[in-house]
Amino acid sequence: MSAQNSAELAKTFEPAGLEAKWYAHWEQNGLFRPERPDAAPFTIVNPPPNVTGSLHIGHALDNTLQDVVIRYERLRGKDALWVVGTDHAGIATQMVVERQMEAKQDKRTNYTREQFIEKVWEWKHESGGTITGQLRRLGCSMDWSREQFTMDPHFTKAVVKVFVDLHQKGLIYRDKRLVNWDPKLKTAISDLEVETRETQGGFWHFKYPLADGVHRDDGLDYIEVATTRPETMLADMCVAVHPEDERYKSVIGKDILQPLTGRRFKVVADEHADPELGSGAVKITPGHDFNDFEVGKRAGIKAGDMLNMFDAEAKVVQTSDGLVPDEFIGMDRFDARKLVVERMKEAGFLIPHITKDKEGNEIAADFEPRTIQTPFGDRGGVVIEPWLTDQWYVDAEKLAVAPLEAVRSGAVEIVPKTWEKTFFNWMENIQPWCVSRQLWWGHRIPAWYAEDGEIYVAESVEEAQALAGNKSLTRDSDVLDTWFSSALWPFATLGWPDEPAAQPPFVSSEVETPASGISTTLDANGSGKSLLAKHYPNDLLVSGFDILFFWDARMMMMGQAMTGQNPWKRLYLHGLVRAADGAKMSKSKGNVVDPLLLIDKYGADALRFFMCAMESQGRDVKMDEKRVEGYRNFATKLWNAARFCQSNGITGSTSVAAPVATSAVNKWIIGEVVETLGALDQAMADLRFDAAANTVYHFVWDQFCDWYIELVKGNFDEETKAVAGWVLDQILVMLHPFMPFVTEELWHALGSRDGELIVAAWPAPEASVDAEAKREVEWLIALVSALRTAKNELGIAPGARLEAYLPEPSTQTRAIIEANPAAIERLARLTAIRFEAAPAGAAMQIGAGDANLIVPLEGVIDITAEKARLEKALAVSLKEAKALEGRLSNASFVEKAKPEAVEKARADHAMHAAEAERLAAALKRLG
Structure with a gap:
């Protein structure tokens, strides 16, 4: 490494060339992590961007803040390590490769799983990692010599070990529960991959007849239910009413019929039913609605007994009780919706929605139009279906205990502190975490199934076979949620679970992994300590608040569970980058800003x-x-x-x-x-x-x-x-x-x-x-600033030379003036400051420190004309300010006008008010 020689600076600052030059120089010379064996460590990890990704404005904010911190700590002499890498992004990457195959009239299912994964690796080596080059353009001083990938062998080893260890402790288990199911991708997805959109839908009302001739107290022999998803009634398992709702108390526990299927089920009491909403009765489909799932469990229905009416593509299938009419089998869910309504109407069980036309005549419609908050998969682009499936779950409730205590005790500081309440609320009410995904690309779940139904979880097929004896085993085809693997990022990137093999004096040859060639145990910085021992826990995590639960909280869970330590000491949560008008950026709005x-x-x-x-x-x-x-x-x-x-x-x-x-x-x-x-x-x-x-x-x-x-x-x-x-x-x-x-x-x-x-x-x-020097220079600055402002207000040429009078200066002020005559004349354009009374006549007063200087204006400006000009301009500004104030005090304008119009009115009012204040001050100067 050689330092650059000095050179005469170009007249014009042009950043492009020098950015490329210096980044290459820093990286090539190992300056992002110089050898500092005895220095105190400082460690941060980047939130690993998707390997399919490109730098967006959110990345620019997040990584800029991290780079500021790491460069600051490096300059302070720390052994500053910024761990960098990319996430394998299961769904996103598989979609990219499948789209490329589709463009060639090819598809994934034409290949074995192993052949397809080879194609994904080929794509990764050829096209993956665009974002890493873009991070370099931003100036991110990451330790690229240790760049990580969540599918690297050493990382996969860590992922498998965590799964097996947690399973042995009873913290990972297989269960039948509802998940967000994407019928296009045919996989479960996380809440973060679900986006809610407003769609135009309907609210249908139906009669469900009470069985065995039972009547309610009001004489009716049915219960009215309403739904935005009529198709799900094919899998209804009960009707819920509020336990205190007088209309239904007499029929709680009675049988009721679903008209299309003829299925008999109970009227159950549950506080989920809101007496004030609709009829106060709710049809319950526990296999296809998250709220209904909980109601069903409270009603004593086991998950294994809940009815499922959809296949992986959201087409109707026969339920386990065989009561779905044959004409529905194989239908798309939305086609089934139309047919359900049609058949219920034909049978007389549809309650029409009554409205009135302009003349007051009643009009009957099949449904009440509603704007529905509808979940869509952010990648598949289709409506998400709550679907009852067998998946792998993490017992997040137990794993949340240690992180909660860490934040409460101050062992982990959340900045800003206002996010603590949100953190506590979520962690205290946390649900089981579904970690399995129905994909080919990702960390395959280390579980094997025997024909007798037994499941064997082990780090290798050999270990599983040893546990199973001579049983024939089939490996689980699912992969792990990418949030599971990225939750290990703070310690798996530093070589965990290998033992920290510290070997002083430092051994220069690194311990390599077959794929990446990066050091996973010994610290290449010359300390002889293991990377894990020196750099874990990390010092800080910088993250967007939107992944507080998906990533940050889960890192805390995994860090505590697997290492007994918190992953970092501080968590800094930043906001989103929004458009200029405050709107959230989105491609559909066309307001996305490209940082490049x-x-x-x-x-x-x-x-x-x-x-x-x-x-x-x-x-x-x-x-x-x-x-x-x-x-x-x-x-x-x-x-x-x-x-x-x-x-x-x-x-x-x-x-x-x-x-x-x-x-x-x-x-x-x-x-x-x-x-x-x-x-x-x-x-x-x-x-x-x-x-x-x-x-x-x-x-x-x-x-x-x-x-x-x-x-x-x-x-x-x-x-x-x-x-x-x-x-x-x-x-x-x-x-x-x-x-x-x-x-x-x-x-x-x-x-x-x-x-x-x-x-x-x-x-x-x-x-x-130096307090005396500070007082002296600040006095000079105040004098020059005040004179320049006054000249501008009164229309006096900036270079006009004036003289000033200061009859009774303090000792300190006199000393300052006498010590700086050249500076006062050059900067303040005062030919002299006389320590005597000013002559009679128009003058302006200038404040500086404890002094009030008087500057005569006779012969400098036309006093009368200047007063007239200022008074006229002041009147205009006051009038405009008053008019705008009246508009802004009108609640109707503020509430109904476009936000940008209100904002402009406020800005204009502030501008005119400030101008009026300036003009009034100028008039006051003239006396």
Whole structure:
């Protein structure tokens, strides 16, 4: 590795070329994890993106925040490890490969399972991992030398061991329960893969007759039930009523008939039935509805006895009692719906929905139109069917105990803390976790079945056979949910379950796995300790709140269950990136933002800084391209400041500690570095990314570029050159986690270095704030700022030279003025500040510190004309502000107008109110 030599900076900042150059240099030289055998570890793992994925704006936020943290800790001297890898994404990957086969008039079932999996691996090697290149474009400094894949042999070994161990402890079991079934993909899917859409449907009302001539107290011989899914009545098993509903108390426990099937079942009492909703009676189909499943269990119906009326494609099949009429068998579920309604109507059991036309005449319809919240599979694109199947489940309730205690005790900190309540609520009411999927691609479940029904769970077929004796075994064809394997990510990526084979002194040859060649036990960083021993538990997890339960909570469960430790000490949950109007981004809305296009346009540094500056704990990020452009301008501002310094003989510093300073302005800027560093470190400790970014931004733009350079311009003595070079170095180091590319380029342009900025030392000024110097410089800044504002308000040319009067200055203020005549004349454009009473006549007053300077205006502007202009403009602004205030105070406007119209009215009101305040202040200046 060789450090880059200094070079004259180009006039224009162009990020594209330097981004490609520096990323390749960092990665090729192993700088994302330099050898630091004795350093304290700091470890994070990336949420592994799907191997089929492409970088979206959510990835850009999530990975930017992680990279800021890891670069910050690396600069602080830690052995910073950012574990990177991709998820095998069972459903998504199998779909991609099957679509490619379909395009060639081929299909999966033309091959054996093993042949198809070979094709998936071929696809993975040729096309998988697009996203890893895109993460590099974002600047993510991950340890690519240890890139993981959830189907790597060492990872598969871990997955199998976890399944077997949990099964032996009774924490994984096989059960018959309802799952989200995708009839197109023909597999169970997780809640996260279900998206709810509004569809236009209906609410049908039917009569179910009471059996054996029984009548209700009101004389009726039937119970009215209503449903949005009439087809499911073919598998009804009871009717539920509320136990306190007076209308039905007399028939609870009585038999009732399902008209189409003739099936007899009971009227049961259950609080699930809401007396205020519809008729207060609910038909119960426990095999095809999640709520009904629970009602059925409470009514004493065992899962194994619940009726199933659909096959894997959601076509009607005969139920176990043989009572479904033959004409329905083989029908699609939605065709069956139409026929059920038709047959119930023909038999006189349909209760029509009565409405009235414009003339008041009654109109009868078969159903009441309803907007239905309907579950769809996000990949299959068809309506999800609750389906009763045998699946493998994790006893999540027991595994949730340790994570709950970890968060309650503070052993794991959730940031922001407001998410704790949601975490507790979900974990305390957690349901069994279905972990089996009906796919070919994935970790095959290590279970074997004997003909006698016995199941043998083992890490290999040999072990299973040993358990089974000479029985013939067939392996389970299902694979594990990808959330199961990714729940092991914090420790399986570090070599678990292999024993931590620490062998000091460090053995340089790595322990390799056949497929990936990555080290899975010994730490390649020179410590001689195992990776697991050194880097587990991890320090931090950065995650979107939307996978708190699907991934984060499950990592806590698995970490505690398999290692006895929490997977990490802190969990940071960020929001979503939304469109500019606050709407959720979606392809259907056409408001998706491609982060790669933003990088092409403005550079990765600008996008990264935007993400950090907008990431305020507990809030979503609203996309704002103008602000991304603004941060590109910020990078340009720094570039130009560095060019200016370079042109004045200022080079990089050779000292970590601050140089000796004697002038007030140099003492002041060193003190500003000290204060900025303190605020930045505190913000990073609190994971306040917005505060951290804005702290650096304010210091760079305002304190250094605007004021320090202005104050020292034309006076570059050796002390000032040393201080300016040192401060610029501190800026580059502090800004590097947020804007790594431009800072690395500037670092080398300012001088020959011993190493790269990415591994430089974090600032340690060994200096303090000089209160006297701070007071002096801030007084000058206040004076110049106030004068510039006043000139702008009164239409006075910025370069106009004026004089000021200060009759009775304090001792401190007089000393400041007498020490800085050149700066006051150059920046404030004051030819003199006289310590005497001002002459009579129009004047403006300027405040600075404890001083109130009087600046005569006679002969400078036409006082009368200026007053008239200001008064006229003030009247216009007040009128506009008042009109907008009236509109905004009108509840009808706020409630009924389009949100963007209300937002514009608020923005316009704020603008006019601020303008009125400014004009009033200008008038006041004129007396």
